[in-house]
Amino acid sequence: MKIFAGSSKLSIIGGALMIFAAVGPLDVGGDMSLLTGTGWTRFIYLALGIIAMREGPIADIPQKSIWNLPGLSLFAAFELVVYAHSAGTRDWGHLLAILGVWLCAWRSVDIVIAQTPARGRASQWMQWLVPLIFGATLLMLWETLGLYFNVPMVILPTPSQIGIRLATSVPVLTADFLQTVQGILAGYVMGCGAGILIAILIDRIPFLQRGLLPLGNLVSALPIVGVAPIMVMWFGFDWQSKAAVVVIMTFFPQLVNTVAGLGAAGAMERDLMKTYGASYGQTLFALRLPAALPFIFNGLKINSTLALIGAIVAEFFGTPIVGMGFRINTEVGRMNIDMVWATIVVAGVAGSLFYGLLAAIERRVTFWHASYR
Amino acid sequence: MLNALWQGKALPVLVVAAIIGLFWYAGSILLNADLQRDAFVNAGKTDYSTSELIAGTFAQERPKLPTPGQIMAELYKTVIDTAPTSKRSLIYHGSVTLSATLLGFLIGSALGMGLAILVVHVRSLDKSLMPWVVASQTIPIIALAPMIVVILNQFDVTGLIPKAVIAAYLSFFPVTVGMVKGLRSPDPLQLDLMRTYSASRLQTFFMLRVPASVPFLFASLKVGVAASLVGTVVAELTKSEDGGFGARLLAGSYYGQTIQIWAALFAAAACAWALVSLIGVADRIVTRGMGARP
Structure with a gap:
């Protein structure tokens, strides 16, 4: 060889x-x-x-x-x-x-x-x-x-120091994780769900689609995390405000991807459905939504990272004294850099696992797609 | 004429924007009404008409949701009426944020392109490093921002650089991933053709791989510059003494100045939009220069 x-x-x-x-x-x-x-x-x-x-x-x-x-x-x-x-x-x-x-x-x-x-x-x-x-x-x-x-610990702790900190602060890290995940999951489900639903609703009105798509693409490039302080003012310090930030961050990417996906079914297949005399709903559920799944999953995967970012950054603006973003912010202030790294490790592992889970479900659900055959 | 308008993009976008605006105003009324009722009660005013109430919700000092009009007025005040050197001017804060964003973006995208070139040519890097770069897209690397600011601070690195470092590493990963995809995009047939020409690695690189990567590069540069701006704004939350949009957001949230927050947000959004469109323009110029027909 x-x-x-x-x-x-x-x-x-x-x-x-x-x-x-x-x-x-x-x-x-x-x-x-x-x-x-x-x-x-x-x-x-x-x-x-x-x-x-x-x-x-x-x-x-x-x-x-x-x-x-x-x-x-x-x-x-x-x-x-x-x-x-x-x-x-x-x-x-x-x-x-x-x-x-x-x-x-x-x-x-x-x-x-x-x-x-x-x-x-x-x-x-x-x-x-x-x-x-x-x-x-x-x-x-x-x-x-x-x-x-x-190298001093306050600059760059070694992996073993981070590992020890990780192992000795399991209760704190777990509490932080649960607090943040609560906001992420609630926001993620609502934001992505709303994105998919609105995409299906405006599917029958091409006029609105043409108007929403450029706006949606524009919004995807904007620094939406900045709404975090406003959401903290509206919904208080607890997880609800983080969920709200996540909703706003995830909605538009999901909308844009789902709209693109609903247009993905080929003309031939649509004609076939028409010759079957299928209703709009039947075509939607039997053909167009399945065909849109790769796009929907693409949006879901992009959003998994965005949701984490949104929740963590929102916690920089105010939390009850628990949460991954809060932990990072305060431990940086107290120069406990090893604890910061430990939290980042937890966030990183959680992010990859969530992404991996989505990818696994995608493989299961869209096994027919060219990229998996 | 009317049909062209209906089928085009401008009118639908305007209509949707108008709908969003309407919802916004309705939201302002709903969210601010309680505050306004309290204000009327405190002023001893018991019989007020609905129109008075609505007018009141549009003109509060610290509304829960300021109207687009109020935000625009604040933008006008802080952008046009205030001297750009003043710390109250959004132009001042914008220049702080933009300079860090641009410096970081330039460094990050240059490094990203460099690494992509290495990855395409060195197989072990491709197999060993690239999975980590791709995986980095699934984790919130922005969480590193506060730590980097503090660590660099200990080395007496202050001012623009820490923020630029954060902006750089946020744009670095998407640019690397996009550029690698682009440099790999020539199909085997084209690569074989280059081989039949007995082109050297360098020739194949500049005549085939680089031109093929341009569309991917610009797409990822757009993502990268947007990420850079977000990174800078988040860095400014930790490092708010130098100003910038992030500092403005933080100050606004401390003092409950909602109009100020929204104005900073709109200004940051305008900057992001301008940066992304600039790259879009560059994209068009480059692809046209390469002979692409629109």
Whole structure:
């Protein structure tokens, strides 16, 4: 299997760095990796360096040694992180090792990509594996470099500090999440529901459609989150005002997408319905709404992010003392940046899960669509 | 003539806008009526006619929902009548917001295009980084805004830059995603043709991929510039001492100045509209320059 040649030099450099760090200036100190015990770090680095220089640059790696470089890189990365947390000295040998592991990980990604067939189950695995390796590498760099340079927590906490904060503040984060989600869900259902309903209502009046569509497109580009202070004044500090902001933010994208979708059914199919003598309602439910589903889901997916943004920003303007936006705003003020990151992690995971759920439902419901066949 | 008007776009848009305006005025009456009744009671005025009540709801100092007329009057006052250097002028606040938005948008879209070029040519980046960029579209990255302002503040980075950084990363992701899609849009047939010409990677890039990406690029630039403006406004909520539309919104919400909030909102909307239309104009000029027929 041919491997993209661009990163083969990276592998040589990375390997050289590892060997240099292993035999040279690396001070492994007294207390070493929990996993391997004293003295083994040097050995692992050396092994990774040799493998990276010998096997890394080869375009045709034999099948049996494909996982050597990725595996050893993972091992070395683990060593790096464990050492970074120990009390050992931080000399520049470690910095070289961090750089070296990063380059080896890069090359590993290329090897994994090249070894995966274009189709089938393995390629689906790779779709997940490669970004995961990338994300893990990034976290490793963040963690080790953050500890190496002693970056203060108020500027950038390391992933482990954020993780610890996340684990120790579960009750607070859960309460925030529930508070915000309440507003999001209520607003999302009302806003998207109203968008779909109004789109169906004006479906029979092309005149209104022509008027609403340009306005709807215009409104989609406007900074609607700005209505948040007004909604807080109208509906109070609790979740109702957040729901109102979400309604306003989600309504127009849903309307525009649904209107576009209702026009998506082909002329042939419509003619067929006419020859069946189908009524307007029958055509709507049997043909045009199903045909509009991909568009409706597109709107729903765009809105899932917009709803989160709307609710969080609205909470910057005033909340009862709970909620993700409130948490971010106050903890920033108190310089608890790790708590801010923990909240952002929760918001990010919630956003992706919600989006993923919508995408999964879409797959189920619009299995007939060209993009899923 | 009449038929052309009926079939065109201008008249329907005007009619819909008029309907929205009517609803707005009706909403003003409904929402402000209670306040107005209280005001009449406090003034000792017990017998007032409905028309007096309605007129009153249109002319309150701090209405729950100001009428479009009141907002326009406030806009006129703060844009035309106030000197642009004054802190009460919306032109002053607009220039603060717009400069951060534009600087951030330029940086963000340039970086986005650069990354898109890398992603299209480096396979490992495509497979490893791109999923994260796409995933970033599903999370509210705007939540990072207050934190970035505070962190940069610790490095004594103040003024325009923190807001521009936020505007930049908000426009960065949509531009990257759109540009990658655009650079990938030539179909295999066209790429094969370039290969039969024995075109180099660079030639294929500039003669095929870049022209093909233009429509995608402009579509994502429109999204990006709108996102930049939102980012700047949200950043100004945390960093309100320099002014800007966000600061204006925040001050208005502190003091219950609803007309001021709505005026700032309208001005921000006008800016967003102007920016998006500017990109639309640039789009038309570029595509026409490339020989596209309308």
